[in-house]
Amino acid sequence: MINKKSTEDLSTEEKIKEAARTVFMKKGYSATRTRDIAEEAGINLALLNYYFRSKEKLFEIVMMEKMQKLFGGLVGIVTDNDTTLEKKIELLTIYYIDMLTQNPDLPIFVLSELRNNGEHLIKSLPIGNVLQQSxxxxxxxxNRPDINPLHFIINILGSTIFPFVAKPMIQAVGNLNPKDFETMMEERKKLIPRWIRSMLQTK
Amino acid sequence: MINKKSTEDLSTEEKIKEAARTVFMKKGYSATRTRDIAEEAGINLALLNYYFRSKEKLFEIVMMEKMQKLFGGLVGIVTDNDTTLEKKIELLTIYYIDMLTQNPDLPIFVLSELRNNGEHLIKSLPIGNVLQQSxxxxxxxxNRPDINPLHFIINILGSTIFPFVAKPMIQAVGNLNPKDFETMMEERKKLIPRWIRSMLQTK
DNA sequence: AATATTTTAAATCAAATGATTAAATTATTT
DNA sequence: AAATAATTTAATCATTTGATTTAAAATATT
Structure with a gap:
């Protein structure tokens, strides 16, 4: 029975999932072959079908994880009733830049797969309502009754996430090696909260 | 001879290219089958290989066009020696929001394909040097000798392009129908230049 | 030792896919 | 009109691909 896994030997199932994360992340859904995943996991191809029913099922698991990783962390910050607006912006900026420095390919993966596979995946995350009532x-x-709050959410996320989405372009345009890029992102941790603050004050 | 096309009957070759634009744009390189393109073009499959050598060759043509479309328009604005900084920001904002409203899938397509196919495509556009000397x-x-100009470039492009990259998320989060989304983008044409201006002034 | 579970290797399917060929059709030139 | 070149088609190839199955081997569990 698949579901009855004794405490330790998740290993194979987990190895497959880990390999799936790696390969899907690198090549996207369509360009990934199940054989790539099996090879990356160092297991037999049949095991992929033994543990997960299909390529698509396995992908959905990985995709949900990645969406959770990209948007889940934001919930705790934006719903906190005890922090100021400025503190939230600071925390969001630092959280995203740190997390994306560790996972630079995360946003482009999620956003581009989201475009293809479509909206049913978005709906499975209840992030819409959470944010609207946060x-x-x-x-x-x-602070700014005259402007749709969504504009500022877009600005906060855009200024942190966009650089990672456009990373290959930015590195090329700016003649940046990976280290330079990281340095710039580190600078943005301090700059973005200041910029957003001044945005909010601008009449 | 392929290249000797009399003035009028570009039609077939152009029909294939147009179909390729549509299908590649919608599904990305890997998920696109040559038969999709042939069907979309209403032509025989073999014609695709007759006019273009392969799927990849055809893709490169489309991809170059799209990169040109996404980044080409910026050159004229940023290199103009007769406009003020503020005017440039305003022109960039309007240009991008208008262009992306017409081509909302352009950025996610280019950026996600860029990640896979890699850097040799970026190098073929001389946008790096152009921008650095602009x-x-x-x-x-x-204006701000204390901050890497690239930060502001990222901010300008990020605040215009990012909403389109994250469009499915934003629409879901904000409960926006396509019309609402367009309205918000229209609002941003006026807001972004103000925001960038205040960013530049913030010490 | 007996039984159940997990893993492997190998073979096989059916469908999809990129590419090619050879012949037919249509236009262009002589 | 005949000859030549360009365009289009239908059929076919050889691989790839996702998925499944079978039978055996290895590993745990009872």
Whole structure:
């Protein structure tokens, strides 16, 4: 029985999942062959079908994880009723830049697969309602009743996430080696909160 | 001879290219089958190989066009020695939001294919040197000698391009129908230049 | 030792896919 | 009109691909 796994030997199932993460992440769904995953995992091809039913099922698991990773961390920050608006912006900036420095390919993977596989995946994450009723949303509304709070959410996420989405372009345009790029992202941790603050004050 | 096409009957070759644009754009390189393109073009499959040598060759043509479309328009604006910094920011914002409203899938396509196919495509566009020596770059440097001008370039492009990259997420999070989304992008044409201006002034 | 579970190797399917060929059709030139 | 070149088609190839199965081997569990 698949589901009855004794405590230690998740290993094979987990090895396959880990390999799937790696390969899907690198090549995207369509360009990935199940044989690539099996090879990367160092297991027999049949085991992939033994543990997961199909390529698509395995992908959905990985995809859900990645979406969770990309958007899950934001929930705790934006719903906190005890932090100021400025503190939230600071925390969001640092959280995203740190997390994306560790996982630079995450946003382009999620966003591009989202375009293909479509909307049913988005709906499975209840992030819409969470954000709309969050403390951050209300604080933005109080601060700038004249502007849709979503604009500022886009700006915060855009200024942190976009550089990673456009990383190959930016490195080429700026003649940056990977180290330079990281340095710039580190600089942005301090700059972005200041920029957003001044945005909010601009009449 | 392929290249000797009399003035009018580009039609078949152009029909294939147009179909390739449509299908590649929608599904990306890997998920696209040559038969999809042939069907979309209403031509026989063999014609694709007759006019273009392979799927990959055809893709490269389309990809170059799309990169040109995404980044080509910026050159004229940023290299203009007769416009102020503020004017350039305003022109860039309007240009990108208008262009991307017409081609919303352009950025995610280019950026995600760029990740796979890699760097040799970027190098074929001389956009790096152009930008570094541009009037915009110098103006930013004069304005804020303490901050790498690239940061502001990222911010300008990020605040215009990112919403389109993250469009499915944003629409879901904000409960926006396509019309709402367009309206917000329209709002950003006025907001972004103000925001960037205040960014530049923030000490 | 007996039984159940997990893993492997190998073979096989059916469908999809990129590419090619040879012949037919259509246009162009002589 | 005949000859030549360009365009289009249908059929076919050889691989690839996702998936499944079978039978045996290895590893745990009872």
């Amino acid at each position: 403390a951050l949303f209300k604080q933005l509304q109080v | 009037a915009l770059f110098k103006q930013l440097q004069v």
